[in-house]
Amino acid sequence: MQTTSPPPAEGRPPRAPLSGLERSALRELLIHGPKSRAEIARDLGISRTSLTVVMRALIEQGLVASGALELRGPTGRPSEVLHIRPEGRRFLGVKLTSDRLFAVVTDLKAQALAEYDEPLASRRVEDVVAQIGGVHERLSAQFPGIAAAGIGLAGDVIAVGGHQIVRESPFLGWREVPLAELVTERLGVPAAAENDVRALTVAEHWFGIGVGYESMVLITVGAGVGVGIVVDGRVMTGANGRAGSLEHLPVDPGGPRCARGHRGCVGSYLSNAAIVGALRTPGLDYASVVALARSGDPAAEQAFREAGHALGVLVAVLANTVDPQKIVVTGDGIAVTEFARGELDAAIAANRDPDGAPIALDVQPFEFDEWARAGAVLAIRDFLGRDQELVILFDKVRRLVDTGSAPNPSTEESA
Known part of the structure; x- marks a missing residue:
C-alpha cells in the first residue's frame, strides 16, 4: 500500500452539473493546454459573448484560472491565457484483477495524489462494490471532494440504453452486471466502468504517450x-x-x-x-x-x-x-x-x-498503478461529458478553420 500526504483540501464536488459548453471548454483546455479566450471561442465555434459566460462559471467553480499575458500569434497584442486548475477536482480510479483491488486518487489532470491496493475480500459483486465503497471512504478522509469514480476490469463492457453493463468478466466470474450503477449508488458520486485495456488506451491518448x-x-x-x-x-x-x-x-x-x-x-x-x-x-x-x-x-x-x-x-x-x-x-x-x-x-x-x-x-514500462489511474481518467472523461454529437460538431469546426475544407463525412463516426 502507498499513500502520499494530502495537499490542501481544495477539491470539492460541483455545485451544479456543468453545461455542455462548459464541459467542452474545459475539455479543450485539458486536452490542448492553456489558450486565450479568442482561441477557445474559435476552436469551439462560439461567440466571445457566450464564451465569457462559460468561463465565468468555470472560474467560479474553481476549475479554470487566468494566467499571464502572452503573445499568441506573430502579430497583435498579448492576450490573457486561461488554464486548468488541476486541484479544482479530485477523482477516484480503481482497477480490479481476479484477486486484488488497486486504487488511485488524481487531480483534474490525472496526476496521482495517492495510491492504494489491497486483496479482494471476495469476487461476489456485492462484496466488491462494498469494498470499493470502503476504499472510497478511506481515501476521501485524506482527499475530500472526490467528484467521480472510474473502474477498469478485464472483460466486455457495453452501453445498453444509456447504462454501462459488464456483459462478461471471466477473471471475476461476472455476467450482466450493472457495475457503474451499483458503485454510483454506493459512493454517492457518478461512477463509470470500462474494459481495462480500453480505459488504459483512453488514459494514454489523453494524458500519456498518445x-x-x-x-x-x-x-x-x-x-x-x-x-x-x-x-x-x-x-x-x-x-x-x-x-x-x-x-x-x-x-x-x-x-x-x-x-x-x-x-x-x-x-x-x-x-x-x-x-x-x-x-x-x-x-x-x-x-x-x-x-x-x-x-x-x-x-x-x-x-x-x-x-x-x-x-x-x-x-x-x-x-x-x-x-x-x-x-x-x-x-x-x-x-x-x-x-x-x-x-x-x-x-x-x-x-x-x-x-x-x-x-x-x-x-513502455509497466506499473499496475497505471491501470488504476486509467480508471480515474474514465471518471474525468465522463465528468467532461461524452456527448459525441457535440464532439463531432466541434471537430468539424476545427478542421474547417484549420484546413479551409469540409471534413470527410466517412470519418465522423462516434466511438
Missing part, C-alpha cells in the same frame, strides 16, 4: 493479450464491447492449443501462462521463466522467441488494418520485447504490407 495522435494502437501483454484502438481521435468500442479482441488471431495452425482450444493463436504463445506452460516444468511461474531466460536457459529463450514471433504477427496485422501513427506495447509481460526483439521485428517485416509506412513501435 497525446497529439489521431490514431494509435495500444497492446497489453500479460495474463491475457489486450488491444485498444484509437481512430480519428476516438477509442473504438464496437457494437458488443469487443473491439480489438485479437488474442485468438491465428499464427501457426500447427502450434500449441490455448485455453479455448484454438491451435497456434496469439494467446497460445504470448500470454504469461502460455510462456510458462511452454517449459512443461511444474512449479514455475512467469517471474521464474524470465529469470531462466536471463540466465541463458535454452527452453525459456525458445518460449520467448516464439512469443516474440506471435507479437510481431499481431503488430503487423494491426498496422495493416488500422494504419496508426503509433503502436504501443506495455503490460507485465513485456519481457518478450527484451528477449525476442529480433523475432518480433522479423515477424513484423514478414507480415507487414510492403507498401506500408514504417511502424512507430513504442515499448
